Amino acid sequence: MTGASSLAAPVVAQVTAIEASLLAFVVLTALATALARDVLAAVIVFGAYSLGMAALYTFYRAPDVALTEAAISAGVTTVLLLLTLAKTTRIDHDAVFESVNLPAVGAVGVLFGGLLLTMGDIPAVGSPEAPVWSNPDVSQWYLSESYAQTGVENTVMAVLAAFRGFDTFGEAVVVLAGGIAALIVLHREVFA
Amino acid sequence: MSDARPDDEGGGGDSDAPGVEAAESAAEAESDVPAHRARSRSGRIDSEQRQGTPYTESQVIMPTVKIVAPFAFTYGLFITFHGSGSPGGGFQGGAIMAAVVFMIAFAFGIEATRDWLANTVVVGLAVGGALAFAGIGLIPVARGGAFLQYDLLPVPVKYGLESVEIFGIAAIVSGVLMGLFFLLARGFDSDGSGFGDTGSVDDAGDDAASDLDAPETSDRTAAADGGER
Amino acid sequence: MTLVDAGVAAGYTVADFLLLAAAGFTLLAIGMLYRAVRGPTMQDRVLAVNVLGTNTVVILAILAAALSEPTFLDIALVYALLNFLMAIAISKFTVERGGVL
Structure with a gap:
């Protein structure tokens, strides 16, 4: 991946079988979600998409993200989307897939190609030279100091609740504000 | 599950439920209301009439x-x-x-x-x-x-x-x-008053704030409903 | 069995075999995806997503073993518990399209 001359070959060499199959699964489910004609089918396939993403996060050793994906997507998102669908009318379709708008596909393809050109400059997944890993002031400092300073073994939680505690407080308040905004949008004064 | 539900309706001690069901299905057959919407309204009324007993679903x-x-x-x-x-x-x-x-x-x-x-x-x-x-x-x-x-x-x-x-x-x-x-x-705005049903039946079980809110809600619903159809 | 022995002798570890097995399960999931997308009726899709969820639990458990991270089993457990919720939500929704919710 470091050599800009051979763009594709090192990538293929690094991708293992499990990565390739998981990525194929995720891409296929994402495409099917976007293209499904029936909304309920799209919701169901979106659930499958989150399954693949959770496995991918797990493989990349991000268990906290995988756990969030599992809890939120399997437990919450599908249910909330279904409840929303229950309030809508159903339109019966014969076709399984949405008809594709070719100019839109072209525009997305051009954007995708442009983004793909930048891939050569992005460090490989798990590379020790990646700035996000090798940065001595941020990542390495957290990894070496978080247990000593907080006594918490899970560095992610130490960063979230202690070192970035004020950000987390803001996020928590945003969640609460989201609930209040839903109340306002739906013209309710009580949740339950 | 779709088989279980009519059996529950018949055997649940709710004497008028089969009649309601039949009338609903007859209305379903001839009216242009989408089938799922008519059924959802009937299910809602049934669960309201039973006054909060958990409807034995599955x-x-x-x-x-x-x-x-x-x-x-x-x-x-x-x-x-x-x-x-x-x-x-x-x-x-x-x-x-x-x-x-x-x-x-x-x-x-x-x-x-x-x-x-x-x-x-x-x-x-x-x-x-x-x-x-x-x-x-x-x-x-x-x-x-x-x-x-x-x-x-x-x-x-x-x-x-x-x-x-x-x-x-x-x-x-x-x-x-x-x-x-x-x-x-x-x-x-579909708390029992949505889709043209009677207004404040569903609000009876709620607390005081919701009760005070009820007439206004049904008014608003009527307007929204008229706009929708 | 002899194949595994040969593989271990050739320098592959058990973790490699486990990862390969996980990849195989992912291929099965891709096959099941056809039923979830195509599935003529909603019942097909409900069953397909249920099988996909169970498949993912297996994949996650194999990954936890292959990466020798026992705590990753937490994710598999969460999926096992919540996949059930997804299945009953979709299947109850399928009846009368949410009319019985």
Whole structure:
């Protein structure tokens, strides 16, 4: 991946079988979600998409993200989307897939190609030279100091609740504000 | 499950239910109302007439949820409390605990769960969580430190972090997710008065604030309904 | 069995075999995806997503073993518990399109 001359070959060499199959699964489910004609089918396939993403996060050793994906997507998102669908009318379709708008596909393809050109400059997944890993002031400092300073073994939680505690407080308040905004949008004064 | 429901209607001791069903299906056949919408209205009226008794929906789902829900809830607590030593934390655990409430609502009926889990509980969790987070953060400020400076708390730093996760984040997330669930289940101005039904039947079980709100709501619904069709 | 022995002798570890097995399960999931997308009726899709969820639990458990991270089993457990919720939500929704919710 470091050599800009051979763009594709090192990538293929690094991708293992499990990565390739998981990525194929995720891409296929994402495409099917976007293209499904029936909304309920799209919701169901979106659930499958989150399954693949959770496995991918797990493989990349991000268990906290995988756990969030599992809890939120399997437990919450599908249910909330279904409840929303229950309030809508159903339109019966014969076709399984949405008809594709070719100019839109072209525009997305051009954007995708442009983004793909930048891939050569992005460090490989798990590379020790990646700035996000090798940065001595941020990542390495957290990894070496978080247990000593907080006594918490899970560095992610130490960063979230202690070192970035004020950000987390803001996020928590945003969640609460989201609930209040839903109340306002739906013209309710009580949740339950 | 689609077979089980008419049997329940017939055998449930609800004498007029089969008649209602027949009339509904006859109306369904000739009117241009979409089938699912007509059926949903009939289901809503039935559950209202039974005054909150959990409508026996499925012989499979209810016992299974009775078995699974305690374990899932315990696991949500585990994820919340053990966020410091294993993957997880307040957000994930709160989401799992909210998902348990969704599970119970699907098994025993959303209206019954709404009555069981009062609005004060949901709001108390969400707002109380935010206040607890702010309070834990402000204790060090009162002692002359910075916001969330854990070493000024009267407990070890680790327990300070965990108390933020447990009393703050988990409570906020579970409360807000439960609230969103009940909000979306009720929908936009369709609390029994939606889709042209009679107004305030559904509000009878709610608390005073909702009762005061009821006439206005039905007016607004009528307007919205007229606009929709 | 002899194949495994040969593989171990050739320098592959058990973790490699486990990862390969996980990849195989993912291929099965891709096959099941056809039923979830195409599935003529909603019941097909409900069953397909249920099978996909169970498949993912297996994949996650194999990954936890292959990466020798026992705590990753937490994710598999969460999926096992919440996949049930997804299945009953979709299947109850399928009846009368949410009319019985």
